[in-house]
Structure formats: C-alpha cells, structure tokens
Amino acid sequence: MTTRRRKWPWPKRAIRESPRSVRPPIRQLPRRAKARGGDLEAGDASPVLRRGEYGVRGPSKDTSFLGGDAPDYDYVLYVDEAGDLGLKTGAEGGGASSKWFCLGGVVIARKFEAELVEWVRDLRFALHLGGGPGLHYKNLPRDLRVRACDLAAGLKMRGFVVASHKENMRGHENKRAAIRNGQQPFYNFMLRVLLERVTSCVAQSSERRFGEPRRLKVVLAQTGGVYYSQTLAYIELLKIQAEGHTTYLNAMEIDPRVLSIHLVEPVSAKTVAGCQLADLVTSAFNNALNPDGTAPLFNAPAEALAPIMARRNKISGEFGVQLLPWSKQIPDEFKPIFRSYGYRWG
Template sequence: MPSVSEPYEYILYIDEAGDDGLARIKPVDPNGASEWLVIGGFLTRSNYEAKAVDWVKDLRVQIDATQGPALHYRKLSPTKKDAACLYLAGLPVKAFVVCSHKLNMKGHQNSRAAIRNGKQWFYNYCVRLLMERATEMCLKDSLKHFQRPRSLRVIFSKRGGHSYPQTKAYWEILKRQSAGGTTLLNKREIRHQVLRFNLVDYVPHEQNAGLQLADIVASAFFQSIETSSQRWETRHAKLLEPIMAKERNVVADFGLALQPTNPNELKLSDDQKAIFKHFGYTTL
C-alpha cells in the first residue's frame, strides 16, 4: 500500500457483495448475475487504523478461522458468522450499506452516465450513494469537534474488472457539478470538503485487515436479501445494528440505503423486505 503523507482524521473501508451485471439477473435468468449489488463498509477514526490488524487476528482466533492468509466471511459457518458480526458490532466503527435491487434495472442502459463513467456507471453510482452518507457523517463530526473539515481516507477492496480511476473521475465530475449547482439527483451530495483524491487507495482483500472487516458488513447484508441463495439469513445482519450509522437517530436511508428509493418501483418479497423493515423502512 502506498505511503500517505497527508494527515487524515477518518478512514473508510469499502467492499462489495454480488456483482453489477444488468443484462441477465437471477432468479429471472437462472444463470444470471446476482439479484442484488451490495456496497458496504465501515468508518472509523485514523487512530484505530493500526488496530484493525489486531482486531482481525483476535477475531480469527476467537472463531477458530486461522487457516489461510485472510478472513473470508462467506467461508464461515453460520455460528462463526454470528460471532464475527457480534465482534464487529462491538468495535468503535460505523457501518454503511447500499443495497441495489437490480431486477428493477434489468437490461437498463444509461448512455449519458456511460459516457462519463465508462462501463461501470452502475457500480460508480452505488458507491456514490455510500460516499454521500459517509462524507456527510465525517463533515458533521469534524465541524463539531474541530470546527473545520478533517480529511477522510478511503480504501477499496480491489476487484478484477473495475477501473477505480473511473470512480475517482466520476467523483471529480460530481465535485464540479456541486460547485456549479448543477448536480443531478441532488437529494444528497458527496461532501468534498473532507474528500482528498490522493487519500484513495485500492488494495487486495488479503492485504488489508480493515477490508476483511468491511467484507463482514457487505456480505452479511447481501446474505440477508439474496433470498434465492441457500444461505439466505437475516439474523447476521441484524447483529450489526449497534454500529449502523444513523441520521436523526434513524438507520433507514442513511446507514442502510435501498435503491431504488421509491417503494412503487420495488417488487420485493416479504422475505426481502424483512431486513429493511427491521432497520426502519416503513413504506415497503
């Protein structure tokens, strides 16, 4: 990982579960992509960054998952998943999750977004939703405690097929739009006061302990909504409730964001609605 010379107050680890394919989607297409794309991660202060390694080592010993170079949530048994979520829920972190129901966008093409963001416009948009919420929390916290914006470091779990420079380029476009007052879909905006592009890294999962913890967040929520999977279970995600980020004391649409946001566009089963209702969505 490249060294960082600029100081920062916060650090955000981002991982994903599912994929961003829109052409063929389960369960409509048996061999299609996942029904959901989940972007998840957790935010903590920079003084805890070094402790992430100890957190992962301690967790792996506690749940007897010490084989292999890294912790992988999907490989854990249900009881070990419970223990992993409970462990993470006790740490000084805040979790953010964006869940996009892809069946509502099956086959959709956004030509204008594709021009700006290349082939991964959908992934970039979902990441944007998470960044809007995480940077909002950082800005409010830094103004409260330091009377000025403090910087945020962002570390992505590097996946094949993604161009992370495209993601940063998209953020640059949003920054210009924000400055010019031309932002589309401007219910929220990324708070660029705390975002520094030179503090954004893309690191393999195995090489960063924080990303292995972010995997718990993303995967637990993916498991709670991908009901076509034999591993569907809401219990693990519910265990993360103590660390879910809140706005005005509500998790819904902040710590947990559902896309599309208009309930009339969603055709979810009762099982799929369960986790969202648990965290405060009342109009599903």
C-alpha cells in the same frame, strides 16, 4: 556463504504482521458501545485526536493514480462489495447474475488504523478460527456469521451499506454517469450513493471533534471489471458539481470538504484488514437478501450489526442502510431486513 531467505507461511503482503510462535493472552474485545448517529468513536473517552499525534503510517506513494503528495487525513473508509455487477438477473437465465448487488464499508478514526490487524486477529480467536491472516464472511458457517457480526458491533467504527435490487434498477441508471463512465456506470453510481452518506457522517464527526472538516481516506477493495481511473474521474466530477451546486440527482451530495481523489486507493481485500471488516458488513446484508446458498435470506448477522450502522435522526434506514431503487418497490421476501432498519411499507 549464502544466506537462505526465510519462508513465510503466507505471502509477505498478507495482513501486515509476522506470525508469532506463542500467542499472548487474547485481549478482550471492546465492549459494545451505544450507537450515536454519526459518532465514529462511540464510547471513546480519549482526548480529541490531534493530527499526527499517534504516529500512524500515512498513505503510500501509490495512494492514487494521479501521483504527487497526498493530503493528510483523520478518517478512513474501507469499501467492499457482495454480489456481482451484472444487471441480468437469475430469473432470465443464460449467464445470469445475482438479484442484488451490495456495496458497503466501515469508517474508523485514523487513530485506530494501526489496530485493525489486531481487531481482525482477535475476532478470529474469539471465533476459534486460530491466528490466520484473514477473515472472510463467506467461509464462516451459519452460527459463526451471527457471532462474528455481534463481536464486530463492539468495535469503534461505523458501518454503511447500499443494497441494489438489480431487476428494478434497470431503466433507473443515471444517463449522464453512463456517458462519462463508459463500462462501469452501475458501480460508480453505487459508490456515489455510499460516499454521499459517508462524507456527511465524517463532516459531522470532524466538525464536532475538531471544529472543522477533516479529510477522509478511501480504500477500495478491488473488483473485477472496474477501471479505477474512471472511478477517480467520476469522483472528481462529483466534487466539482457539489462545489458548484450543480449535482445531477441531488437528493444528497458528496461533501467535497472531506474528500480528495489523492486519498483514494484500490487494494486487494485479501491483504487489508479494514477491507475484511467491510466484507463482514457488506456480505451480512447480502446474506439477508440472497435466496440461494447455504443460509438463504438469513437476517440475523445483519441485524446484529445494528449498533454500528450509521444513523440519521436515530434511524439507519436511508442513511447507513440504503435501499435502491429509491421507489423501494421490491418483492416482499426481501423486505424484513430493511424493516429492521426503519423502512416502512403500506
């Protein structure tokens, strides 16, 4: 007697819970917490998390390309991108790409890692999208984009985004990074800027909560044309430079105490709930900077995320929200969203 295998309504690797025939009452989404700089658990009154206390599943054996045992961690960063990596802009025609490239993410304490699937499902139900396996910003109509970001701003996470005006970035690339990273210096440089800010936030949070720096796991949504072995090599180089205080262009440095290349994992964004939350944050800012599409230069979704965007000295600008190039010389049409986060022009 042969046993027929059950056919699932979506791939097995889709967000990791089996479908439910009867949906229980939707639990209320967390109330919006008051933003407090680098606090990754704003409004959380639970006791300090002890390592392994909640039994959350650790990283898989394939967490890095280097093999071996991965160290333990207490924070997770999910990273996604919006726009494309090409430096040729739309004004130049001939296979041109978008004017902006945004790389961003969300950071959570590890004890919330097991709740991410439920967070995404609750968002979908609150948006009347049903209980499907994913949430993707580009598929949301204009009004639901604002609502989704408003709800996401109540979750216990911190948001970060690095937004690059590509036309002004040409000629500003790090030549040393270009030599060492072959075909992808632009992506690696953007990731470096993001990690500098995230590791600073994580170090601050972990020292306050645990009395010492704790590790950060980095989950990267896969991007076409990026070779992650090169990215890992670049991250390791930045760690070595930070430890030796030899970082090139060292306005900020990666905090090497919280970062390990054994905890860097490229994944498909379609199968990881945390990457879908990262997509929500990153795409909202790209929406505010994109003059094309169904909702051009639409600022409201990105502005709704203000409670969770990381802050330094009570301002998100140049920390949780980072504009590139450093000179801040961009066309006036793109300035409103940055003004909302503390940037100023004369």
